[in-house]
Structure formats: structure tokens, C-alpha cells
Amino acid sequence: MSIILCSAVALLAAAAPLVSAQTLVVDQSTIEANSTTVAPAAEAVPADTTAADIDYFGAETVQLTDSVLANLTELNLSNISLFGFSDNATLSKRALPTSCKVFPGDLLWPIPVVWKIFNLLVGGALIETTPLAAPCYNDHPQVRNDAMCSYVTNNFVNNSFMHADDPTSVMWPLYQGLTCMPTTDPTQKCTLGAFPSYVVKATTVAQIQLAVNFARNANLRLVVKNTGHDFNGKSAGAGALSIWTHALKDLKYIANYQQGSYNGPAIKAGSGVQAFELYDYANKLGVTVVGGEGKSVGVTGGYLLGGGHSPLSGLYGMAADQVLSMEVVTPDGRFITASDSVNPDLFWGLRGGGGSTFGVVTSVTIKAFPKMISSVATFSFSSGNGVSSDNFWAGVRAYFDYFITFTDKGAYEYFQIMSTGPDTFTFGMAPFFAPNMTQAQLQTLITPWLSTLSNLGIQVTPQYFSYDNFYDAWNNHFPLESVGLPTIKTASRLFPKSNWATESSLNTTFDAIKSVVLDGSTILSFNIAVAKNSGENNSVNPAWRNTCLHAIQGAFWSTNATQAEVQAASKKITFDWMQRWRDASPGAGAYMSEADILEPNFQQAFYGSNYDRLYALKQKYDPTGLLYTPTGVGSENWYITGQVDAIPTQNGRLCPISFKSRFPKRAIRA
Incomplete structure (x- = not known):
């Protein structure tokens, strides 16, 4: 059965009138678009079609492919589908004349039906953001809940697991803007501030690919959260679509892993695996691995991608030094492997060049060492x-x-x-x-x-x-x-x-x-x-x-x-x-x-x-600047509107520096 989105949906023209907003053409018949007919937009890649030296987790075998997209992009429109892969380095045709990222309230911000179709495509994994402390407020759409407010308040500064387990919470809220903090005054205002507008709770590679493609083609700001540990709030971003990798918890022990000059035991870990989980898993196998000092840190997320210091660094080096192979969704939406032998330039950059910079990592294979006293x-x-x-x-x-x-x-x-x-x-x-x-x-x-x-x-x-x-x-x-x-x-x-x-x-x-x-x-x-x-x-x-x-x-x-x-x-x-x-x-x-x-x-x-080489790599893999983080590689090309001197937040529109230099007196609504 082929599935084709009806042209009347007009997904690529948010301002166009919607004649029949939620229908599909299936084998020349018009049917309702719902979770049965659309979701998920993915296919399981059979094990025998993958490279012999790649051992995917189950979540990684569910991918967005060209054949899936062929059934989703036959629209009466000349430009690319919102969910299609990138085929060139040009900016999205939906970009505003300023080239700032599209912001809620803009004419080109995706209308509700587009978000609904996107949710169908990702199998119902889309979450509309509710700040962690929203139950403390009267004005938030979530019904006020005194018991939940009390729990959040009592755990806010001493329970990093609570923040890690929330789709959008960041552990250092200063750079989010402090817009919805625990309070004893429920009449105050709870706003999103720098929390992303929507989140995809990723359990498959296909969901990550769809989010990457949608954000790129719709010119949305895209952020990635694993646990939210970074001191500078890199997983925050006003008006953003966020990819939450926290649920990618797979672990696998490989007794004899061969990659380059390495031949020995290894552990493959999903990008949502936290330090306490990785260390416990390794210990039960009688081996030791290099990970973070903090218990709730996501080991194979921003921690490792930023280098990762460890209690074992004096014996074995940085966490990034242990990496043998990585699976990653790149900014063009493609799912690839990076290692010494495949995409070695990307492999070099991912191991220390910072999280949310060159792609969205789904798993990492690392060295394992003998048990030690x-x-x-x-x-x-x-x-x-x-x-x-x-x-x-x-x-x-x-x-x-x-x-x-x-x-x-x-x-x-x-x-x-x-x-x-x-x-x-x-x-x-x-x-x-x-x-x-x-x-x-x-x-x-x-x-x-x-x-x-x-x-x-x-x-x-x-x-x-x-x-x-x-x-x-x-x-x-x-x-x-x-x-x-x-x-x-x-x-x-x-x-x-x-x-x-x-x-x-x-x-x-x-x-x-x-x-x-x-x-x-x-x-x-x-x-x-x-x-x-x-x-x-x-x-x-x-x-x-x-x-x-x-x-x-x-x-x-x-x-x-x-x-x-x-x-x-x-x-x-x-x-x-x-x-x-x-x-x-x-x-x-x-x-x-x-x-x-x-x-x-x-x-x-x-x-x-390393910076010049990293910057060149950023231009190669992310020429449109899809992935931005404060102080990340290439971040000097962007700025956040509406900032207060010396108190930077992500609570504003993301715009290119080139616009500020061209139109210094023109106001951009934050």
C-alpha cells in the first residue's frame, strides 16, 4: 500500500487555505489521516542490509528512508517536502527575509495541522512543552497541582534525576530565563521563556530524522536534550523543536570488538544512557568503562561529545578517547556511522567538538577495561x-x-x-x-x-x-x-x-x-x-x-x-x-x-x-546552521534577540549576525 499526503493538506505552504486538512490518498482512495494510516513514517531496515561491521540497536533499525519519503512527498508543490532530506546547502525557502529562525506567531510558523501531521509521522512522540514547575501556577494550561508543585519545589535543587527525566527542564535555569520556576505564589506568570515549544521523545532513528528534516526545511530552531546537565543550558531555545534522546537506553556488551588498531572488549551504549546505568552494567559484566563523575550525567550525550573528564581519566584518558564508533543523524537527515574507517573527519569532530553541533548521536561504542580495585x-x-x-x-x-x-x-x-x-x-x-x-x-x-x-x-x-x-x-x-x-x-x-x-x-x-x-x-x-x-x-x-x-x-x-x-x-x-x-x-x-x-x-x-578545523567541519556538515548552541562551534555567526547585558539567555529569536550587521537599526521582535 502506498501512502501519499493529499495536496489539499498543503504542508509546504502554511499560509495556504486548507481544504481538507487531514486526508490521505491511498491507492487512489481518499482516507482520513490518523495514527493508523500515517504513523510511523519509517521502515525497519533488515539486519542483512546493514554493513557487516555495524551492529544497530533495534531503535536504529527503524529509519526514515527515501522509499518512505517517496510515499509522503508527492504533493502539488514545486519545493521540497517538509520532511525530506537535504539535497543542497541552500537555506530553506521558508526562511524569513531576515533569515532568522521562524518563531511562534510568525506567518510561516507551522500551523496546528502541520504539527498534528508531524506528530502522526513520528508515531505520537511529539510533546507540547509544559515546564516542570507549571503545576505551581494558576495561569498555565496544565491544571494546578499542589502535590506536584510541592514535589518539584522540594527536589528542584537536589535531584538532578528529576530534571533529567523531564522532556525540557535544564539543570542550570539562569540561561533559560527563569520564566517558570517553583513558586509559592500561584498568581505569578508561567511562560515558556527559553523552553522549546515542542519536543520529540525519540525512541527510533526515524523520529530523529523526521525532526531534523522538519526543523531544517521549516527553518525552525532545533535543540537537543539528553539530561540537561550542561552549565550553560545548551538544550534550551525559545520557539525551538527539541529532540529528547533520554529514552535511548540500550546497552550491549561486545567481547571482541575490532576497529582500527583496537581489538578487545567494548560496550555499545544508546545516547540516553546515564553514568549510573553504564557503570552498573559494566560492573555486572566484570569490566570497567570511562564515564562521568556525576550520577545522572548522560554519558554518550553532550558529556562525551565535549570531551568528558572522568575519575578514570588519570588511567585511561578522556571519555572521548574511548570511542571506537558512533551512530549519528547528520543535519541533512541522513543516518550514518562515524569511525576511523568511515566518515573519519566527522568521527574526529564528534569526539570533543561539542554536543548538538555536527549531528544527533544515537549510540556510541566505547572501550571496556578490566575490573579494578x-x-x-x-x-x-x-x-x-x-x-x-x-x-x-x-x-x-x-x-x-x-x-x-x-x-x-x-x-x-x-x-x-x-x-x-x-x-x-x-x-x-x-x-x-x-x-x-x-x-x-x-x-x-x-x-x-x-x-x-x-x-x-x-x-x-x-x-x-x-x-x-x-x-x-x-x-x-x-x-x-x-x-x-x-x-x-x-x-x-x-x-x-x-x-x-x-x-x-x-x-x-x-x-x-x-x-x-x-x-x-x-x-x-x-x-x-x-x-x-x-x-x-x-x-x-x-x-x-x-x-x-x-x-x-x-x-x-x-x-x-x-x-x-x-x-x-x-x-x-x-x-x-x-x-x-x-x-x-x-x-x-x-x-x-x-x-x-x-x-x-x-x-x-x-x-x-582545533577550532579552525572544527569550524570548517561545521560548514561542511551543517552549512545552514541547523544546530546552534551557545559557545558551540560556529555560534559566533548567530545571536539571540532581546538580551540583557551580562545575563545571556536563550529566551529570544535566533538570528544570524549577518542580519544584525546589515540592518543594525531594524527591530526584530523577540
Whole structure:
């Protein structure tokens, strides 16, 4: 049976009158368009038609193909179907004269029947966005629900799983615009702000292909969400269509995987798999894999695509270094494999060039390593109770003396430094993580530092833990992330090992970090290095290859702060505190997923010497700029309208910089 959308539907001409809005022509007969006759617009690709070295998950065998489209695009129109693949590099004919992305309320914004047909084509997977906190408000179409509002409110800053499991919630809401936050005043307004207008809950490749094609051909803004962890809210976008990959949870163990020079065990993981799921799966198989520190992080999403630092980086390198093969839907809507032997340029760019940049990844095959023992130590110390602030800082400075020693052994330390009052400070080690070390080896490693602390009058009694596997050590000692804070802005810096080469350069580094704590910042940091044997033929920021310290700082303001106060705090962290760190580490960089959205020269800071090559790759695979993320490759070609100085959000229309330069005085309604 062939299926042809009736020309009266006029999907490609949203402004045209609709004569019979939901009919199909099937074998010369007109029938109603519904979930039985249309959905899904996909076909199962038989296993024997796939390449011999590609092992698709079930979700990946359900694809949008040319034969499917042949039954959907026979319309009385000369231009391409809204759902067809791209066959050239020109912008959509539906683009506004300004070339800004089509926005809700525009003449060319798809009319309701088009969204309904799209929903039919994706098998009912389309979700109209309801913000997570909407049940707290009277004015939102969703009926107010006090019990749900209470749950969201109580979990908003301490339950990252709640945000990950929501189609549109972002874990760092400042850049969404804070438009629908939990509230005790239900008479306030809940608006979408930078939440996307619609979401496709992807369970098949075909649904992703249809969303990519629809967004490209209709000139819609397109965003991708896995969990929403990125510090800069890259999965947000006003008026956007979003692809939610969270449900792609397949996992498969391959005992003997061959790709290039690699021959050994591997795990293939869907792009929705989170760290706790991947680590647990690997542990039950008696192997170890490289993934994130955070429990709810989506390992094969933006985390890995941005490089991905790990508690195992000191032994095996970055998460991106472990990738053997990837399946991806590219901006032209095609589903392809990328590896050393197939599409190697894309393979290079995907491994470190950032998420939502070159395509939508559906699965990744990564190396698996032998099961290993792990040891952990946790402790803290503070000024006060006989410990002067000078001795406190001397104890922290003594820790810096051992950074190279610790990372040379493969250790990964997660620590915090903060002010707790006037001239009082605290240091927390939670945890000192020692993969592939016995407890005795860990104690021997840190005893010299602890002895220095004792000589300073700082008595520390660590708690030690030992495990026969990585998973239990990780699961028991890394905390669930605090997220959702609307009163914080963060920034970070990768400090190179060369800063530890001399006493003078180390003192400069330490003084720069200490100075911002004295000014009111809180420091959350990782003593981390990347193993030299990990292989570097990918686009991971080269700064990672020389890093000894990944330091994150935060600026805070009160819940009732004025816009001017928030702007001042934002500028303070970017142009004062962070500048001290940049001055102390010239030519270094920052980790793009945990960084300042206002980072000056982000191209150098986040991508280093790889940027020019990445930019050329972006023009090759995404010439129309379908995939945009703040600070992503090529993002300098776009801007968001209606922005407030120093408080960038995604709550506005996405427009090309070329329009702003051509029509600087012309207003664009945000």
C-alpha cells in the first residue's frame, strides 16, 4: 500500500487555505489521516542490509528512508517536502527575509495541522512543552497541582534525576530565563521563556530524522536534550523543536570488538544512557568503562561529545578517547556511522567538538577495561578552633605541592574551598578517589600531606574505604549533584602542569585561586590529569592534555537581587575573578561543559588549536546552521534577540549576525 499526503493538506505552504486538512490518498482512495494510516513514517531496515561491521540497536533499525519519503512527498508543490532530506546547502525557502529562525506567531510558523501531521509521522512522540514547575501556577494550561508543585519545589535543587527525566527542564535555569520556576505564589506568570515549544521523545532513528528534516526545511530552531546537565543550558531555545534522546537506553556488551588498531572488549551504549546505568552494567559484566563523575550525567550525550573528564581519566584518558564508533543523524537527515574507517573527519569532530553541533548521536561504542580495585578517602578541615586562617591556607597550599605526585598515580580528587564567615574557611575532600590502588597504597600516597597539616596544627582523621570494583567506590562516594540554583553563575579554568614547574609559578596559581575565595567565591575543583597513553587523534581541547587542575568558581546573589546586582555579579566573575585565573595560566583553556557562557574568546578557551578545523567541519556538515548552541562551534555567526547585558539567555529569536550587521537599526521582535 502506498501512502501519499493529499495536496489539499498543503504542508509546504502554511499560509495556504486548507481544504481538507487531514486526508490521505491511498491507492487512489481518499482516507482520513490518523495514527493508523500515517504513523510511523519509517521502515525497519533488515539486519542483512546493514554493513557487516555495524551492529544497530533495534531503535536504529527503524529509519526514515527515501522509499518512505517517496510515499509522503508527492504533493502539488514545486519545493521540497517538509520532511525530506537535504539535497543542497541552500537555506530553506521558508526562511524569513531576515533569515532568522521562524518563531511562534510568525506567518510561516507551522500551523496546528502541520504539527498534528508531524506528530502522526513520528508515531505520537511529539510533546507540547509544559515546564516542570507549571503545576505551581494558576495561569498555565496544565491544571494546578499542589502535590506536584510541592514535589518539584522540594527536589528542584537536589535531584538532578528529576530534571533529567523531564522532556525540557535544564539543570542550570539562569540561561533559560527563569520564566517558570517553583513558586509559592500561584498568581505569578508561567511562560515558556527559553523552553522549546515542542519536543520529540525519540525512541527510533526515524523520529530523529523526521525532526531534523522538519526543523531544517521549516527553518525552525532545533535543540537537543539528553539530561540537561550542561552549565550553560545548551538544550534550551525559545520557539525551538527539541529532540529528547533520554529514552535511548540500550546497552550491549561486545567481547571482541575490532576497529582500527583496537581489538578487545567494548560496550555499545544508546545516547540516553546515564553514568549510573553504564557503570552498573559494566560492573555486572566484570569490566570497567570511562564515564562521568556525576550520577545522572548522560554519558554518550553532550558529556562525551565535549570531551568528558572522568575519575578514570588519570588511567585511561578522556571519555572521548574511548570511542571506537558512533551512530549519528547528520543535519541533512541522513543516518550514518562515524569511525576511523568511515566518515573519519566527522568521527574526529564528534569526539570533543561539542554536543548538538555536527549531528544527533544515537549510540556510541566505547572501550571496556578490566575490573579494578578502588580506594577512597574523605576528610575536611577548617579554620577556627585553634587553626588560624593563615595556617588553614598554608595547609591548602601544601596540598597544591602534591598535585603532580597524586595525578601521576592516577588519582582524581574532588574538593571544595569556601568561606564560612569573616576570615573563616573550610576545605572538603569528598572524595580523594584512587582507582586501581589498595587502601594501603592510598594511605602511603597522602600521608606526607597529612603530616604537613598536622605540623600546622590541623588535625585530620580521614575515613578510608576499599572496594574490589570501581562501580561501588564511585556510587558510594560521589554525591548527587546540586542543580537548579537560580542565584549562581559559574566559570572554570584548566590550569596546566607547567604552572607547577617552579615555586614562583605555583605560588601565582595558588594566589589567583585563593584571591577569589577571599573575595566571596566558592571553589569546586578537581585535581586531574589525562593519561598519556589515551590517544589524542580527536578534537578534545588540547588544554586537557596538559591539565593538572580543573577549577570551577561560582558567584552568588540573593534571591531578591535586582537585575543590576545580578549583572554586576556576572561581570565580576567573568572580567575580574576569571581574569585573574586567565592571567595566571596564559594560553590554557576551560572545559566547555562546565564553563562561563561569557568566556572571552571561547573559541580558544574551549577548543584551542582545533577550532579552525572544527569550524570548517561545521560548514561542511551543517552549512545552514541547523544546530546552534551557545559557545558551540560556529555560534559566533548567530545571536539571540532581546538580551540583557551580562545575563545571556536563550529566551529570544535566533538570528544570524549577518542580519544584525546589515540592518543594525531594524527591530526584530523577540
